[in-house]
Every structure is written in C-alpha cells, then in structure tokens.
Amino acid sequence: MTLxxxxxxxxxxxxxxxxxxxxxxxxxxxxxxxxxxxxGNLIFLDLRDRSGITQVVLDKEVSPxxxxxxxxARPEYVIAVTGVLRKRGEGLVNPNMPTxxxxxxxxxxxxxxxxxxxxxxxxxxxxxxxEVRLKYRYIDLRxxxxxxxxxxxxxxxxxxxxxxxxxxxxxxxTPFMTRSxxxxxxxxxxxxxxHPGHFYALPQSPQIFKQILMVSGFDRYFQIARCFRDEDLxxxxxxxxxxxxxxxxxPQMSTIFAVAEGFLRAAFSAAGIDLGTEPFIQMTYDQAxxxxxxxxxxxRLPAIVDLSATLTPELRDTLKIDPTLPVLGFTIPSVGELxxxxxxxxxxxxxxxxxDSGLDLLDLTRLRTNETFAPxxxxxxxxxxxxxxxxxxxxxxxQPTTNNPASDLAVVITPKPGTPALWxxxxxxxxxxxxxxxxxxxxxxxDKHKLFDQTHTAxxxxxxxxxxxxxYEWNEETKTWDAAHHPFTSPHEEDIQSGALVxxxxxxxxxxxxxxxxxxELGSGSIRIHRKxxxxxxxxxxxxxxxxAKARFGFFLDALEYGTPPHGGxxxxxxxxxxxxxxxxxxxxxxxxxKTAKAIDLMVDAxxxxxxxxxxxxxxxxxTRS
RNA sequence: GGGGACGUAGCUCAGUUGGUUAGAGCGCUGCCCUGUCACGGCAGAGGUCGCGGGUUCGAGCCCCGUCGUCCCCGCCA
Numbered sequence: 256m257t258l259x260x261x262x263x264x265x266x267x268x269x270x271x272x273x274x275x276x277x278x279x280x281x282x283x284x285x286x287x288x289x290x291x292x293x294x295g296n297l298i299f300l301d302l303r304d305r306s307g308i309t310q311v312v313l314d315k316e317v318s319p320x321x322x323x324x325x326x327x328a329r330p331e332y333v334i335a336v337t338g339v340l341r342k343r344g345e346g347l348v349n350p351n352m353p354t355x356x357x358x359x360x361x362x363x364x365x366x367x368x369x370x371x372x373x374x375x376x377x378x379x380x381x382x383x384x385x386e387v388r389l390k391y392r393y394i395d396l397r398x399x400x401x402x403x404x405x406x407x408x409x410x411x412x413x414x415x416x417x418x419x420x421x422x423x424x425x426x427x428x429t430p431f432m433t434r435s436x437x438x439x440x441x442x443x444x445x446x447x448x449x450h451p452g453h454f455y456a457l458p459q460s461p462q463i464f465k466q467i468l469m470v471s472g473f474d475r476y477f478q479i480a481r482c483f484r485d486e487d488l489x490x491x492x493x494x495x496x497x498x499x500x501x502x503x504x505x506p507q508m509s510t511i512f513a514v515a516e517g518f519l520r521a522a523f524s525a526a527g528i529d530l531g532t533e534p535f536i537q538m539t540y541d542q543a544x545x546x547x548x549x550x551x552x553x554x555r556l557p558a559i560v561d562l563s564a565t566l567t568p569e570l571r572d573t574l575k576i577d578p579t580l581p582v583l584g585f586t587i588p589s590v591g592e593l594x595x596x597x598x599x600x601x602x603x604x605x606x607x608x609x610x611d612s613g614l615d616l617l618d619l620t621r622l623r624t625n626e627t628f629a630p631x632x633x634x635x636x637x638x639x640x641x642x643x644x645x646x647x648x649x650x651x652x653x654q655p656t657t658n659n660p661a662s663d664l665a666v667v668i669t670p671k672p673g674t675p676a677l678w679x680x681x682x683x684x685x686x687x688x689x690x691x692x693x694x695x696x697x698x699x700x701x702d703k704h705k706l707f708d709q710t711h712t713a714x715x716x717x718x719x720x721x722x723x724x725x726x727y728e729w730n731e732e733t734k735t736w737d738a739a740h741h742p743f744t745s746p747h748e749e750d751i752q753s754g755a756l757v758x759x760x761x762x763x764x765x766x767x768x769x770x771x772x773x774x775x776e777l778g779s780g781s782i783r784i785h786r787k788x789x790x791x792x793x794x795x796x797x798x799x800x801x802x803x804a805k806a807r808f809g810f811f812l813d814a815l816e817y818g819t820p821p822h823g824g825x826x827x828x829x830x831x832x833x834x835x836x837x838x839x840x841x842x843x844x845x846x847x848x849x850k851t852a853k854a855i856d857l858m859v860d861a862x863x864x865x866x867x868x869x870x871x872x873x874x875x876x877x878x879t880r881s
Numbered sequence: 882g883g884g885g886a887c888g889u890a891g892c893u894c895a896g897u898u899g900g901u902u903a904g905a906g907c908g909c910u911g912c913c914c915u916g917u918c919a920c921g922g923c924a925g926a927g928g929u930c931g932c933g934g935g936u937u938c939g940a941g942c943c944c945c946g947u948c949g950u951c952c953c954c955g956c957c958a
Contacts (some may be wrong), residue, residue, distance in 0.1 A: 297915035386950050439958035487956040741958045
C-alpha cells in the first residue's frame, strides 16, 4: 500500500460540526478512522477528529479509486476525504450521534498515514489497564473522554486567567531553578555543573517569590504555576502539579476570599455550572474538627453530633462509658434496613476500625429493646435526626431519598473508661477517629445514600472555607513545635500581643485558611508576616537560632526590612479543580502525561540512569545503598 | 517505610481438588457482502500463564522470593 501526499489540500470543516444545514456543500475532512464497516461495494468509515465523528460513505460506483483506498484503510489510519455532504434518507438517520442526520459521500480519499494495530482502541470506552493507557498515552488521549477533560481544563484555566486579569492581577513568572528550603516537603534537586557540589531546587511553590513581588510593589500577582514535591503519590497527588497562585497587598482575609470565590465562579461557569452569588460557608478549624472530625469537611454528608448531654453520670456508669470524654454520633442517610447478619458484620467492622484505641460502638438497636435504656436511645435518635433535618435543609436537598428514619444508619461512638484524653498529644484525636469512620462508612454506602452522585448542577459542589488554623503543631518525634502552615504565616494579632507566641504555642491561631470542596482540599493560603521583628520572632519560636534563620532565609529577612506592605494570598490546585469538574477519580485523568504511584513516567520511561560522562560534568557519583 | 488488591492471547476476563493439547468475547489476518453505524457471514493466526526458585511423577493453580500497576496509612511546612 502506498501513502498519499497531502499536497495543497486543506480541510474545510471539523467532523463533529456537520449538520443537515451543510448538505450539498463540497467538504474536505481530515482525521482518524474510528471504525470501518465494509459491505463489499459499499464501505462506511467513521471519521474522527477532536470535534467528533462523521460517517463517510464510499460507493464503488461513485469513486472506484476512493473506494479502493477505503478498503485498505484500518482503524487509526489518518485520511483526508473530499466529497459532498448528503442528508441521510428516511430510516438511515442515527439518532445516537450529533452528526447522525448527514453523511459525507466521498469523491476522493487520501491515505495520509497508516497505523499499527493499537493495543487498545480509542473508539471503545475506557479500558481498565492503566499501565497500558499510560505507556500508549498518545492513543489514550484520543479517547473522547480524555479530549473532553483537556478541553475542559483549557477552558477553566482561561476563565481563571481572564477573571484575575480583570481584577487587576499581573501574571508574573518565577524561577523553576531556585534554592532548596529543607522545611516541608522534600525538594527535587538539580545539580549545578558550574558549581560542583551545589544544587538548585525545583519550587514546592512560588511562596517566597510572590511575597517578594509584593515587596516590589506589584500589588496583585498571579501565576498558573507548576510546583514540585518529592513525596509519595496518591490518586489526588502528583509530584508535579499546577497551582493557581496569587498574592495581594493590603488585603483583609475577606479580600482574598472574594477573589478566590470570584475565579472559582468563573471557572465553574466555563464548565457550565452556575455557582450563584452566595458567599461560601466559613467555619473555624476547631469547629471543623468538632463537627466533622477533619480539617477538610465533606459538606455533602451530615455532621457529627455531640451526644454527651444525653448521658447522665449514672447512665455512663452502667453502660461503661468514660465519664469525661465526649460521646459522638452521626448519621449515614438512606442506608436501608440492615439484616441481622449485615448489622453484626458492620458492628465488628467498626470495632476493628477502632482497634484498641478505647473507642466503641454503642448498639442503638439493642439499647432500644431494653426498658431502662429505651429513653436514652430515643433521646439520641432525636438529636441525630434533628441534625439530619438541618443538614437536608442547609444543603437544599430535595426530599431525602427515603423518609423512613429507620433506613438512616445512626452510629454512636463511646469511649470506654480509661480511654486516654490525649493520643500523641492531640486532644482532638477522638473527633478525628470518628470523622474518619464517618467518611469510611459514607464511602461504603455511597450507592445507598447517593449523596456523592453527580447531577451536573451546582448542588454537586459543596464549598467551604476553614479558618483559624493552629499556628503550631507539636512534633512528638523531635519534641519541637513545628509551623502548621509555613513559617511566613501571620498569627492573629491578639495572639502576638498576648504573648502566647512564647507562653502557650498550642493556643496560637494563624491567619491561615483552606478552601475545601466536597472533602478535598483545593487550596490554602494565609495573611503573611510583613514585619521583620515578627518574622524573626516566629523563626525563634520554631526553635531556629537567628544565625540559622539568616543562613536559610537571609535574603527574605533582608527584603522585609525595605518597606514590606501587609500582604496575603492563596494557592489552589488547578488539577484538583478540573478533576472534580470532570467527575474523575484521579488526577491522572486530567494531567496529560502523569506519573505512576512510584513516580514513573511509563511513556518516556523516566527517571533513567545517566552516562558517566554526564555525572562527571556534574561532579556527581552514584552509590548503591544496601 | 507499612497494609491491601491485582498480574493468564493485543484488550477484557474464565480456568474446578494440582492431572490429556490453557479457553471465551472483543480485536487482528484472509475471503464474501450496496445501507451499516458495537454491521453481518465463513475461515484462520495469536500464549516464556509477570519474572526467578522450590515442593511434586506432574504446577496457571501450592510454597518462598522478586518486579510491576492500583488503593490506603505514614509522608505531603
């Protein structure tokens, strides 16, 4: 088979755009053969480009030459077809495709390129084997779903750019090759050839640069910035990822919230979702922990309820519940009535989840059958259903899927006597354990409560600001207080004035905030420290001597001394936003060339070893560790 | 670093208690077919059962190790 040259031929339309209004026009399409249906003297080719598919008809009587070439064509061959668009006759219309009312009657066909039989067909639905998909990513990306994901990503990014520019932001690029800062995530390092033994680091975020841009008077900066972190991966974590990074001079927290909400509305609107004008919900970190047991609450589910008040000391005693610790409960709606065996299995599953931590499940069903405890069971049920009603109202749920309270799964967790109030110096560990169970069970019963189902409306997306994060976190391993956010985050001004920075680090609140969507952290930011004296104080409070601080951040401390305005900002993960909008379960669905869980690029096969010559130039030697 | 799931034809998967020549669907190749659109019909090719070792008369199946993919914990200021 000989391939044809393109010559001067130009394409006139895209496959997916053709409608009956085009009928009679002479049209040239170019694209990939999606499918071929050979009926002998009549051949149908489904021709695909990024816009969609059009059926091409090759009739031996119309053009023997084109028909012969179509006979040789195979899936994924690249062809050019010129012909006349025809409205399909009665009974020949395909209502399942947008172009199903027309077909292109080919007069000539060029075979522009052939194709080996692909390992999987882009014409099929997604295949399960991600290894193969990633190795042949160029074929995978031809699939309609992937084409949609990246068109969506492009639209979303553009909407955000346009919005931020309209709000007076300047897009400024910051270096990829910069300085290693050993705190936080591990850095990817780049050896310097010119300076043997010295390394650049790829940025974990443009944090210090954007703060210096505020010192430089740019007032409002943004960047759709690639960031790099050498940590283990997850479905929602890749070693290189993209952040919408911004910084504002002279802001209040509300200024930053308004900007972030503004560009999210623009982004969602670009995806066909109208988020309305209501400001996003806000809650403090402490509220998030006590109400949801996590710092990134999934607001698609009912909250945790503190049931301590329903229990008298006597009841606690007879039921063997710790007298001082909270009793917590929550509801998973519409689970349906569980059979005796299913209930028992769930019980032991929950008890296994808690292990020997001291937490236990209170069996409401059994409680109810006992005369002494029936009133308690009633009181607990009443409190839980009160919360459930508030939840349905707040989330504007249409009728809950069932109205039968017995079908809602009530889970009540009690601490046994002697359960430690602190685990790993964390007074909130009980809330966090119960919060984790809440998410586990919600995932388990997702097909029952359907609260995670997509309706492709604003109701699918529950946004939330979490504010007032703690400034410090106790690190039991090193016996030190670490910065919970990063060391440039400003504490509340009252907490500086009260001296808590020195006396009571655990109580210091940071002017730091996260934005959360459906239980996923989309981004976080803070009001920064703009005074040298406060910044030095924070470094000292983190156990850094002035000399160490100077060695690591001297340039930054210097910059702070030359007229730094109050400033603050935020960074949101673009990949995660697009992932949620696309309804995808993994970032790999919205990153064109992602890495595997072991941080390998299966297509280009990276990382690799390099030649001795390259190592010599960099003054590097590799050693094998046992 | 730890836990779990998976690995059999190009793809999706089946494979009984360890027992003859490892199967199916899709895809692929050839021939036939003028209204299909997941076209159809006939014929055919295609396998180091992830890899290495062990147990056994005999291993896709049992045991040990190892590699890879996915999910989770740790980690991600």
